[in-house]
Amino acid sequence: MTNSPDQEAVLAANQAFYDAFSSKELGNMNRLWWQGSSSLCIHPGGGMLVGWDTIQASWKSIFSNTDSIEIDVEVIKVEVDQAIAYIVVRETVLQSSRGRKLKAQSIATNIFQKMAQKWYLVQHHGSPIMR
Numbered sequence: 001m002t003n004s005p006d007q008e009a010v011l012a013a014n015q016a017f018y019d020a021f022s023s024k025e026l027g028n029m030n031r032l033w034w035q036g037s038s039s040l041c042i043h044p045g046g047g048m049l050v051g052w053d054t055i056q057a058s059w060k061s062i063f064s065n066t067d068s069i070e071i072d073v074e075v076i077k078v079e080v081d082q083a084i085a086y087i088v089v090r091e092t093v094l095q096s097s098r099g100r101k102l103k104a105q106s107i108a109t110n111i112f113q114k115m116a117q118k119w120y121l122v123q124h125h126g127s128p129i130m131r
Helices: 005-023 026-032 052-064
Strands: 040-042 048-050 068-080 084-097 100-115 118-128
Touching: 005 026, 005 068, 005 084, 005 100, 005 118, 026 052, 040 052, 048 052
Parallel strands: 040 118
Antiparallel strands: 040 048, 068 084, 084 100, 100 118
16 A cells, blocks of 8 residues: 655654754754744643744753763654644654663654644654653
């Protein structure tokens, strides 16, 4: 079964999010996220961040306090409607900071909204997988 053009575009936007995350590219994050006050982000184990300015500050902090990030993403579920889409993924993150390495797994839901013919990330919610 082939994916629709919108599904392909949402999957590409999702991949671009993880590429920006792993390469610590704040400029690419800026282009992917909807920069309005309704954007929402919950990092695994963290509180709810509302509005692009707050979300951007969190990514800037993560990037500046991390030496390297490797992310393996397994797409579990994709749903695309006319102007809203979500992707559920399993993330395995290997993070190196100040000589310490941390490996963690999360389940994340990324919600995208189509505005002006482009899919923007409007919500990222990661929850740690406890073992």
